[in-house]
Amino acid sequence: MDMPRDxxxxxxxxxxxxxxxxxxxxxxxxxxxxxxxxxRLDELVATRRRVARGEALFRAGMxxxxxxxxxxxxxxxxISSADGRDQVPGFHMAGEVxxxxxxxxxxHTCDAVALEDSQVCVIHYRQFQExxxxxxxxxxxxxxxxxxxxxxxxxxxxLLGSMRAEERxxxxxxxxxxxxxxxxxSASSLVLRMTREDIGSYLGLKLETVSRxxxxxxxxxxLEVNKREIRILDQAGLQALVKGVCC
Amino acid sequence: MDMPRDxxxxxxxxxxxxxxxxxxxxxxxxxxxxxxxxxRLDELVATRRRVARGEALFRAGMxxxxxxxxxxxxxxxxISSADGRDQVPGFHMAGEVxxxxxxxxxxHTCDAVALEDSQVCVIHYRQFQExxxxxxxxxxxxxxxxxxxxxxxxxxxxLLGSMRAEERxxxxxxxxxxxxxxxxxSASSLVLRMTREDIGSYLGLKLETVSRxxxxxxxxxxLEVNKREIRILDQAGLQALVKGVCC
DNA sequence: CGCGAGCTTGATGCCGATCAATGCATGTGG
DNA sequence: CCACATGCATTGATCGGCATCAAGCTCGCG
Numbered sequence: 001m002d003m004p005r006d007x008x009x010x011x012x013x014x015x016x017x018x019x020x021x022x023x024x025x026x027x028x029x030x031x032x033x034x035x036x037x038x039x040r041l042d043e044l045v046a047t048r049r050r051v052a053r054g055e056a057l058f059r060a061g062m063x064x065x066x067x068x069x070x071x072x073x074x075x076x077x078x079i080s081s082a083d084g085r086d087q088v089p090g091f092h093m094a095g096e097v098x099x100x101x102x103x104x105x106x107x108h109t110c111d112a113v114a115l116e117d118s119q120v121c122v123i124h125y126r127q128f129q130e131x132x133x134x135x136x137x138x139x140x141x142x143x144x145x146x147x148x149x150x151x152x153x154x155x156x157x158x159l160l161g162s163m164r165a166e167e168r169x170x171x172x173x174x175x176x177x178x179x180x181x182x183x184x185x186s187a188s189s190l191v192l193r194m195t196r197e198d199i200g201s202y203l204g205l206k207l208e209t210v211s212r213x214x215x216x217x218x219x220x221x222x223l224e225v226n227k228r229e230i231r232i233l234d235q236a237g238l239q240a241l242v243k244g245v246c247c
Numbered sequence: 248m249d250m251p252r253d254x255x256x257x258x259x260x261x262x263x264x265x266x267x268x269x270x271x272x273x274x275x276x277x278x279x280x281x282x283x284x285x286x287r288l289d290e291l292v293a294t295r296r297r298v299a300r301g302e303a304l305f306r307a308g309m310x311x312x313x314x315x316x317x318x319x320x321x322x323x324x325x326i327s328s329a330d331g332r333d334q335v336p337g338f339h340m341a342g343e344v345x346x347x348x349x350x351x352x353x354x355h356t357c358d359a360v361a362l363e364d365s366q367v368c369v370i371h372y373r374q375f376q377e378x379x380x381x382x383x384x385x386x387x388x389x390x391x392x393x394x395x396x397x398x399x400x401x402x403x404x405x406l407l408g409s410m411r412a413e414e415r416x417x418x419x420x421x422x423x424x425x426x427x428x429x430x431x432x433s434a435s436s437l438v439l440r441m442t443r444e445d446i447g448s449y450l451g452l453k454l455e456t457v458s459r460x461x462x463x464x465x466x467x468x469x470l471e472v473n474k475r476e477i478r479i480l481d482q483a484g485l486q487a488l489v490k491g492v493c494c
Numbered sequence: 495c496g497c498g499a500g501c502t503t504g505a506t507g508c509c510g511a512t513c514a515a516t517g518c519a520t521g522t523g524g
Numbered sequence: 525c526c527a528c529a530t531g532c533a534t535t536g537a538t539c540g541g542c543a544t545c546a547a548g549c550t551c552g553c554g
Contacts, residue, residue, distance in 0.1 A: 079401055082490050087405040101401065103394035110401065129387060133380055140376060146393040147351035153400035154326055154348065154357065158334040160407035161451035165510065196533065204408035209510055211534055227519095227533070243329050412542070442500065453543055458502055474501070474550085 040131050045069070047122040057098060057112040057120060064102030066122050070094050073118020074193040077101075078201075079110040088202040089153070091115075091194065093179060100149055115193040160204045168203040169213045170241035173223075177232065188235065192228040287378055292316070294369040298361040304345060306358045311349030313369045317341050320365020321440040324348075325448075326357040335449040336400070338362075338441065340426060347396055362440040407451045415450040416460045417488035420470075424479065435482065439475040 048071070051057050057068060057075065074093050080086040089110065092098055102108040103125065132139040159168055181187040192199070196207040196214075203210070217223040222238055224231040232238065295318070298304050304315060304322065321340050327333040336357065339345055349355040350372065379386040406415055428434040439446070443454040450457070464470040469485055471478040479485065 079405055081405055081409075085405070085409045087401075087408045089401045089404050100394055101398050103390045104392075104398055105395075109398050129383065129390075133383060133386065136376065136380060139380065139386070143350045143376075143389075143393070145351075146390070146397070147347055147349070150393070150396055150400065151348050151351055151356050153397065153404065154334075154336045157336050157400065157403055157407060158326055158328055158332070160404060161334045161448070162328075162332045195531090201408070206511055207533080208512085208535085211532095212510090215534070443502095444500085454501080455503085455544085456542060459542095462502070 040134075044127050044131060045121045045123060047124075049120050049122050051075075051114040051118045051120065053114055053116050053118075055114055057114065057118075058102075058108045059111045060107075060109055062108045064099065064106045064108050064125070066099065066124050067128065068098040068112070068120040068122060070096050070098065071119040071121055073120075074115045075112050075118065076115055076194060076198055076202075077110045077112050086201065087204075088198055089156070091176075091198075091202065094183060097145055097149075100146055115198075156202075165203075165205055165209050165213050166216070167241050168205065169199075169210065169217070170238045172199065172203055173230070173232070174239060174242050188232045190230050190232075192230060287381075291374050291378055292368045292370055294371075296367050296369055298322075298365045298367065300361055300363050300365075302361055304359040304361065304365075304367060305349075305355045307356055309355045311346065311353045311355050311372070313346065313371050314375065315345040315359070315367040315369060317343050317345065318366040318368055320367075321362045322359050322365065323362055323441060323445055323449075324357045324359050333448065334451075335445055336403070338423075338445075338449065341430060344392055344396075347393055362445075403449075412450075412452055412456050412460050413463070414488050415452065416446075416457065416464070417485045419446065419450055420477070420479070421485060421489050435479045437477050437479075439477060 049057070049068075051073070060079065070092055072094055074091065075098060076088050077090050077092065077098070078086055078088050092112075098112050098120070099108065101110055128142075132142055159171055163171065177187045177190060180190055194202075196210045199205075200207045200210045205213075214223065214225045217238075218225045220237070222232070222234045224233060296304070296315075298320070307326065317339055319341055321338065322345060323335050324337050324339065324345070325333055325335050339359075345359050345367070346355065348357055375389075379389055406418055410418065424434045424437060427437055441449075443457045446452075447454045447457045452460075461470065461472045464485075465472045467484070469479070469481045471480060
């Protein structure tokens with residue numbers, strides 16, 4: 001299914017088919033059942049926004065008004081502590097939602113920075129709330145999305161709390177390739193959008209350690225690494241690392 | 248506090264009065280504004296459940312049906328990876344909500360274990376959804392709660408990803424005392440409900456390191472530690488550690 | 495009383511941080 | 525066009541924090 005906005009005139013290979021990969025498509029589906037809901041949804045996601053590479057979609061401290069669905073591109077989020085330490089809690093690709101952290105206090109609590117030129121759908125939260133009142137399934141779907149974010153975060157905590165460098169990087173690559181695969185990309189070949197430092201921040205490692213671990217994987221024949229181009233040669237070997245088969 | 252100790256079956260006391268004492272009233276209050284909403288809410292949280300120390304409120308893999316609001320007591324959640332590693336993603340005290348992780352896939356993804364004899368309000372999710380459709384403010388409040396959980400998780404990630412043992416423990420104590428203080432308890436004296444191992448699992452440390460760090464804090468005059476009884480002697484000193492004022 | 499769960503403390507070793515140098519690609523200005 | 529700066533990645537050497545292994549302690553409880 002595609003975003004209702006395009007219904008009726010959308011060819012299968014229409015450029016706007018980015019929406020067919022969008023997580024929010026599940027949101028739109030139940031709403032689209034009603035013609036009225038369709039129009040309302042049209043209104044809701046009518047606004048788009050472009051974010052150039054390196055620019056911030058929002059920053060910590062900015063008032064929260066909208067959620068954002070990534071249409072194209074790639075983002076990292078980034079929280080900073082008082083003393084300058086910072087942490088990347090997540091990377092976000094097409095079809096994923098940004099800004100959920102802002103609802104709690106009506107203020108964004110992290111920066112969302114584009115790692116490549118990107119486009120997002122702007123979802124005005126108040127309007128969205130109105131709409132989800134009327135469409136139960138929309139409401140439920142939204143709860144699911146937030147819940148999954150919580151579960152995802154718990155997974156990262158497990159990683160940060162108890163895995164060693166190799167396992168962390170293997171888990172990271174596994175996760176990334178899965179998400180890319182779900183979007184129709186190759187599961188064995190990818191181009192990283194983020195620096196070694198970003199990866200390190202996400203995984204709780206220093207960039208040198210990330211680099212060394214990439215090299216080690218390459219020596220072991222698991223990967224082929226060339227700067228940001230990665231080719232996975234031994235998927236099973238990588239997953240074995242994630243599962244904790246060590247020693 | 249007039250917490251009834253006789254909750255063998257369904258609560259014989261009137262839920263209205265019970266809810267007015269519940270720390271979760273931020274959820275209930277907006278609904279309570281309307282007499283009709285109040286009755287509906289009564290219905291919703293009519294069920295209570297007692298969980299003895301050491302028992303699980305729910306376990307990973309169990310079908311998700313309800314959220315739980317902690318009335319009294321103390322819980323830890325616990326996720327396990329395939330290879331036996333496990334991680335405590337959070338501790339939950341009176342007034343906090345458990346089970347948000349289950350919404351995403353209709354299955355609980357972690358265990359919730361009582362660390363002391365506890366009581367929870369059972370909030371049937373479907374019913375809750377119905378109610379929150381009718382009361383915008385209830386819906387919004389629920390979104391807030393989920394959002395704050397996400398923000399909280401990000402904070403833990405920052406801790407796990409970039410802090411050292413002393414900072415982690417200091418942050419943990421700071422957080423715990425704040426939450427206790429908000430509930431009317433002393434901010435300088437507390438009894439830990441969890442073992443050193445639980446703390447370690449939460450903080451990504453081994454129990455020996457937790458123990459050693461407690462001892463170190465004591466030597467430095469920051470704390471007085473006697474098994475699980477903690478007295479904070481130098482609040483400022485502790486916070487300085489959290490803020491990362493080192494070297 | 496003895497047992498076990500939980501806590502403390504010591505000794506040792508390893509993983510990853512830190513410091514440092516180099517390589518490499520891109521961009522910029524003279 | 526070259527000289528130079530800048531950002532990112534790789535690799536080596538060294539160090540330190542925490543894990544690991546191990547022993548002994550305390551306390552509650554059958």
